[in-house]
Amino acid sequence: MNISPSLRRDFLTYALGYGLAIVLTGISFAFVFYRLLVPQAVFGVVLFLAVIQIVVHMRCFLHISLKQSARSDLQLILFSTLIIILMVGGTLIVVLDQNARMM
Amino acid sequence: MTIWHILLGRLTWSSLAFVRAWRDPTLSELIGAAAAAIAVGGAVVLFGLLTYLRAWRYLWSEWLTSLDHKRIGIMYMVFAGVMLARALIEAVVIRTQQAIAINNQGIVGPEHFAELFSTHGTIMVFFVGMPLLIGLMNYVMPLQIGSRDVAFPYLNSISLWLTIGGGIMMMASLVVGKFSTGGWSGYPPYTELAFNGGVGPDYWIWSVSLSSLGALMTGINFAVTIYKFRAPGMTWMRLPLFTWTSLCTSILMIFAVPPLTIATLMLAADRYLGMHFFTNDLGGNMMNFVNLFWLFGHPEVYILILPPFGVYSEVVSAYSSKELYGYTSLVIATMAIAILSFTVWLHHFFTMGQSAPINAFFGIATMLIGIPTGVKIYDWIWTMFWGEVRLNTAMLFSIGFMVTFVIGGMSGIILATPPVDYMVHNTLFLIAHFHNMLIPGMLYGVIAGYYYWFPKAFGFRLSEKWGRRTFFCFFVGFYLAFMPLYVMGLGGVARRSQELFDPTLRPWTIVAEIGALLLFTGLACIFIQLYVSIKQRHQTRVPVGDPWDARGLEWSMSAPPPEYNFAVIPQVSRRDAFYWRKKYDGAYRPADHYRDIELPKNSMCGILVGMGLTACFFGFVWHIWWLAFLGFAVAFGTAVVRSFNRDVNRVIPAAEVAAHDRRWLDRAAAARPIPRHLELTPENEGLAKWQG
Numbered sequence A: 001m002n003i004s005p006s007l008r009r010d011f012l013t014y015a016l017g018y019g020l021a022i023v024l025t026g027i028s029f030a031f032v033f034y035r036l037l038v039p040q041a042v043f044g045v046v047l048f049l050a051v052i053q054i055v056v057h058m059r060c061f062l063h064i065s066l067k068q069s070a071r072s073d074l075q076l077i078l079f080s081t082l083i084i085i086l087m088v089g090g091t092l093i094v095v096l097d098q099n100a101r102m103m
Numbered sequence B: 001m002t003i004w005h006i007l008l009g010r011l012t013w014s015s016l017a018f019v020r021a022w023r024d025p026t027l028s029e030l031i032g033a034a035a036a037a038i039a040v041g042g043a044v045v046l047f048g049l050l051t052y053l054r055a056w057r058y059l060w061s062e063w064l065t066s067l068d069h070k071r072i073g074i075m076y077m078v079f080a081g082v083m084l085a086r087a088l089i090e091a092v093v094i095r096t097q098q099a100i101a102i103n104n105q106g107i108v109g110p111e112h113f114a115e116l117f118s119t120h121g122t123i124m125v126f127f128v129g130m131p132l133l134i135g136l137m138n139y140v141m142p143l144q145i146g147s148r149d150v151a152f153p154y155l156n157s158i159s160l161w162l163t164i165g166g167g168i169m170m171m172a173s174l175v176v177g178k179f180s181t182g183g184w185s186g187y188p189p190y191t192e193l194a195f196n197g198g199v200g201p202d203y204w205i206w207s208v209s210l211s212s213l214g215a216l217m218t219g220i221n222f223a224v225t226i227y228k229f230r231a232p233g234m235t236w237m238r239l240p241l242f243t244w245t246s247l248c249t250s251i252l253m254i255f256a257v258p259p260l261t262i263a264t265l266m267l268a269a270d271r272y273l274g275m276h277f278f279t280n281d282l283g284g285n286m287m288n289f290v291n292l293f294w295l296f297g298h299p300e301v302y303i304l305i306l307p308p309f310g311v312y313s314e315v316v317s318a319y320s321s322k323e324l325y326g327y328t329s330l331v332i333a334t335m336a337i338a339i340l341s342f343t344v345w346l347h348h349f350f351t352m353g354q355s356a357p358i359n360a361f362f363g364i365a366t367m368l369i370g371i372p373t374g375v376k377i378y379d380w381i382w383t384m385f386w387g388e389v390r391l392n393t394a395m396l397f398s399i400g401f402m403v404t405f406v407i408g409g410m411s412g413i414i415l416a417t418p419p420v421d422y423m424v425h426n427t428l429f430l431i432a433h434f435h436n437m438l439i440p441g442m443l444y445g446v447i448a449g450y451y452y453w454f455p456k457a458f459g460f461r462l463s464e465k466w467g468r469r470t471f472f473c474f475f476v477g478f479y480l481a482f483m484p485l486y487v488m489g490l491g492g493v494a495r496r497s498q499e500l501f502d503p504t505l506r507p508w509t510i511v512a513e514i515g516a517l518l519l520f521t522g523l524a525c526i527f528i529q530l531y532v533s534i535k536q537r538h539q540t541r542v543p544v545g546d547p548w549d550a551r552g553l554e555w556s557m558s559a560p561p562p563e564y565n566f567a568v569i570p571q572v573s574r575r576d577a578f579y580w581r582k583k584y585d586g587a588y589r590p591a592d593h594y595r596d597i598e599l600p601k602n603s604m605c606g607i608l609v610g611m612g613l614t615a616c617f618f619g620f621v622w623h624i625w626w627l628a629f630l631g632f633a634v635a636f637g638t639a640v641v642r643s644f645n646r647d648v649n650r651v652i653p654a655a656e657v658a659a660h661d662r663r664w665l666d667r668a669a670a671a672r673p674i675p676r677h678l679e680l681t682p683e684n685e686g687l688a689k690w691q692g
């Protein structure tokens, strides 16, 4: 079988993304499982790693780059960001507001 | 750990509804056993009939393994029709119980009653509403945008079989074990292990998971189709309105369904792995379940209501013989509703204890949704204005919808006021409100769309007489069944009440009972209509394919359409493409040249993945771990093996396409053009006379 260069490049990006995703997930789990830091710090680390993970997914799996991003790509990213801000932000506000009731 | 335990998990003799009824023959148990008997009997009769007719091979090779979006759409709707029958019968039983059980136990015990409203709600939302609409979108949307199929036909088949798998689980819960008693929303901590150790909540978790996985994949599939598979020239502002609402619905599915899947899986983790996401102790927070559930739940009601809005737009425009009034405002209103629907979820739990400013914010956001919805209603009214309106079944349902839906919207605005909601939340007032939205907003729309597109899909029209009877039952039935619930709700009657204690309620419950029976008669009318229409199909054939003098691309080919939809992909230059083609005499013309067409081959992988995962989840419910493992292995293995298969398409040669097209064009040339006022007569062969 002859593999075209573009196919090869695709394969490499996916493999790289997969590897990075596993490593990032693994580190997060390690921090929690082995209690490497105080809980608040662990939370910070996991959050940070999660954000990197998002970037990895976007770059390696969804092939979204800053340069040649098409207009509909941009629209979709902006829309997703809006909805995620609404959902995650809303959840935080609501759950924190009710938190007193769980004490 | 006996061998039985390993083989059958938690299953015992007394899991069977029949055995329970034998040991304890109360009326409630006997009703349960009768329902189980209907489920088993129905399956046996179906299998027997298929075997007797030797229809298995045909069914398997033409339908079950088909990747054609049109067939998948029809299968979705058939499946949803069966589930609708069950859920509607359950609604009648619920109403009968409340009509009888005033200061007595009535016909079903408390547990059984709780199962009834839980299954009714779960089925109506996940296994009636969603599949009906997904089926309709599956059939119509690719035809409207000038595409040969959806973007991912194989994924489409997987979605179908996951949804059907969920339905099979719902049916199984009638026969073995019991369903959840936690309502369609399944709030913990009540559904946690500590309070509900049985299989009920597990049935709910896993059947809803199957449905939500299917819906998520459908959302992705449809959104990609609309983004990437439009015919050349079909720009955004030329899309038919049904396609617009399909797009917004798909996007809602992509973003709204994951919170549900996550919430049910976290609840599963609590129940199976001893986690504490939603438990009372050890840091659990059950309010977050409520929050996650409604992050899904509110957009979900728009998933159910937006596609019918699209149907009404098409139907009203076609049967008024006018361009849709305010197309742009309808598009903007649809998008506004889609986005706003992510900002209001908290109105489902105003009373959970967050502070007043938060309630106020969400109350106002909720009322805002009334604005774009109102815009739509006016647009439809203006579309009818001075049009050649034909009051057939679909139009009756559309007008019935406009009137009724507005009333439901008004009660919604009332509920959106937090202090008022404190008074009436969790009462029958709420039940009346959301049925007032969903029955006109979803069911009427599906029936209207079914009537409108049925001739396209099957090549003959539906009986108008039975359609009108259906409308009568559904319209009057709705008012009788649910207006009394407003009254009772304002009087303070709690929803989900198995027994009532105030004899003055009796007149209202009896009227509601009559309404429910009328609604059930309406469903019977739909089935009779189908039967009658098939019987008299020779007088109602419309092979040329445009029986309603309609405007979209879906009317520009034969009825039923060839499996490749379009002999050549159309070039679109305006909105309402087919209308303009008819106007400038461009319709019913042969193409310059025909090309080979590539279509996906049939595949049984969809069915294997879907049924594999269903078996896996069934194993989870009953703790039959070998079955869970086996089912998962089948599903996963199929997906992997199929991905190596490169030979998935087949080619229809150009000559065959050309011959088929020519035959259809000859048919069109021979047909007599029919003016609109004769469209319900046997003369209508599907060729509309040009009347401007």
Ligand code: HEM
Pocket: B088, B091, B092, B094, B095, B117, B118, B120, B121, B122, B124, B125, B129, B182, B183, B184, B185, B431, B435, B438, B439, B442, B443, B481, B494, B495, B496, B497, B516, B519
């Ligand atoms: C067509 C006729 C229908 C009738 C007669 C009917 C009747 C009922 C009744 C009597 C209840 C229980 C009220 C109570 O809690 O006391 C109920 C609950 C419910 N219905 Fe319907 N219904 C119908 C259609 C629908 C449709 C089309 C949907 C949604 C698409 C739906 C969704 C629900 C839901 C979500 C619940 C709440 C279940 C719960 O409490 O967890 N129903 N219905």
Ligand SMILES: [Cu+2]
Pocket: B297, B298, B301, B344, B345, B347, B348
């Ligand atoms: Cu809502």
